[in-house]
Amino acid sequence: MTPTLPASWYTDPAIAARERTAIFARNWALFGPAHEVAEPGSRSARTVNGWPMIVLRGSDGTLRAFHNVCRHRAARLLEEGTGTCGARIVCPYHGWSYGQDGRLLIAPRFGENLDADEAALLPVRVETWRGCLFVCVDPAAPDFESWLGPLPELCASYPQTESFDYHGSFTVEGRANWKTYCDNTVEGYHLPFVHERLSRAVDGASVEIRDYHEHRLVCFHVGYRGDGAGLRGADGLWFYRYPGFQAVLGATGFKAERIEPVGAGALRSESWAWYGGGLGHNERADAFAWAETIAKEDLGICETVQTNLEAGAYETGWLSPAMESHTAAFQALVREDLASAT
Numbered sequence: 393m394t395p396t397l398p399a400s401w402y403t404d405p406a407i408a409a410r411e412r413t414a415i416f417a418r419n420w421a422l423f424g425p426a427h428e429v430a431e432p433g434s435r436s437a438r439t440v441n442g443w444p445m446i447v448l449r450g451s452d453g454t455l456r457a458f459h460n461v462c463r464h465r466a467a468r469l470l471e472e473g474t475g476t477c478g479a480r481i482v483c484p485y486h487g488w489s490y491g492q493d494g495r496l497l498i499a500p501r502f503g504e505n506l507d508a509d510e511a512a513l514l515p516v517r518v519e520t521w522r523g524c525l526f527v528c529v530d531p532a533a534p535d536f537e538s539w540l541g542p543l544p545e546l547c548a549s550y551p552q553t554e555s556f557d558y559h560g561s562f563t564v565e566g567r568a569n570w571k572t573y574c575d576n577t578v579e580g581y582h583l584p585f586v587h588e589r590l591s592r593a594v595d596g597a598s599v600e601i602r603d604y605h606e607h608r609l610v611c612f613h614v615g616y617r618g619d620g621a622g623l624r625g626a627d628g629l630w631f632y633r634y635p636g637f638q639a640v641l642g643a644t645g646f647k648a649e650r651i652e653p654v655g656a657g658a659l660r661s662e663s664w665a666w667y668g669g670g671l672g673h674n675e676r677a678d679a680f681a682w683a684e685t686i687a688k689e690d691l692g693i694c695e696t697v698q699t700n701l702e703a704g705a706y707e708t709g710w711l712s713p714a715m716e717s718h719t720a721a722f723q724a725l726v727r728e729d730l731a732s733a734t
């Protein structure tokens with residue numbers, strides 16, 4: 393039987409710092425919905441896994457992303473949020489100006505000549521998939537296509553995000569290590585105990601959980617019944633792509649979620665939802681509120697776990713071979729990635 397990760401891995405700030413460089417920097421992360429930067433001259437600024445970033449579409453239509461950090465003395469360049477981006481990005485601290493391609497254009501009264509390329513904004517990799525933007529801070533990490541692996545094929549039978557209407561986003565923040573939440577995300581063991589409405593809506597016998605891509609992708613192929621079938625269609629795909637991207641996909645909608653650590657003892661989850669497939673106004677509102685309820689149910693139970701991991705009585709537990717093999721595989725990935733980073 394597989395033991396769980398030790399409790400200290402969920403509480404130790406040194407492990408959280410190593411995970412950030414060994415896991416989160418080396419993977420792609422969901423940034424937000426692509427419509428935020430659909431128009432030339434638009435931009436979106438947001439902090440992802442602790443890195444403040446800007447994604448912008450230049451006047452020439454090119455999509456680019458940068459760290460939201462001035463190269464002079466590190467001030468934040470743009471306020472977080474969406475909006476338009478002029479021809480120049482001007483730092484509010486001492487007025488250094490950058491072009492939409494990140495090149496330094498002006499450093500007022502600086503004196504010595506600066507190399508415009510050397511002092512350019514620090515780039516972040518950016519890609520688009522299914523109406524969402526994805527970013528990666530490590531230039532040496534695998535390309536986005538190989539990171540996605542079999543996901544595009546697995547999603548191919550469901551409608552594209554563009555065929556749905558964007559509905560909105562919600563953020564859930566709580567006092568639990570990100571692994572507490574992901575341990576939970578990849579097992580269906582807790583479903584009947586934690587998610588009362590979801591359990592009624594899912595035909596338990598139809599659920600098939602499979603992993604792909606050397607355990608980095610876990611998919612729940614589910615059939616719905618009752619109001620689940622009414623709101624979500626006959627079947628759907630829930631997936632988790634290590635370390636922080638999960639989604640729910642079906643005939644009537646798409647919900648994409650970024651899970652990110654906030655230090656060792658807290659996490660933030662941000663979700664964006666799109667609906668269509670004949671769902672009316674009230675049904676969309678119901679589906680959206682339900683999605684938030686599910687996230688809160690998960691976080692609520694994870695917070696009790698985190699409290700107890702921190703309290704000190706519990707060291708390790710056991711994972712069920714029948715019900716928690718994907719949690720075991722997730723924890724093995726964490727071990728492997730941290731070991732390879734030292």
Ligand code: FES
Nearest residue numbers: 462464465483486
């Ligand atoms: S920190 Fe940006 S101009 Fe000084």
Ligand SMILES: [Fe+2]
Nearest residue numbers: 576586587690
């Ligand atoms: Fe759950």
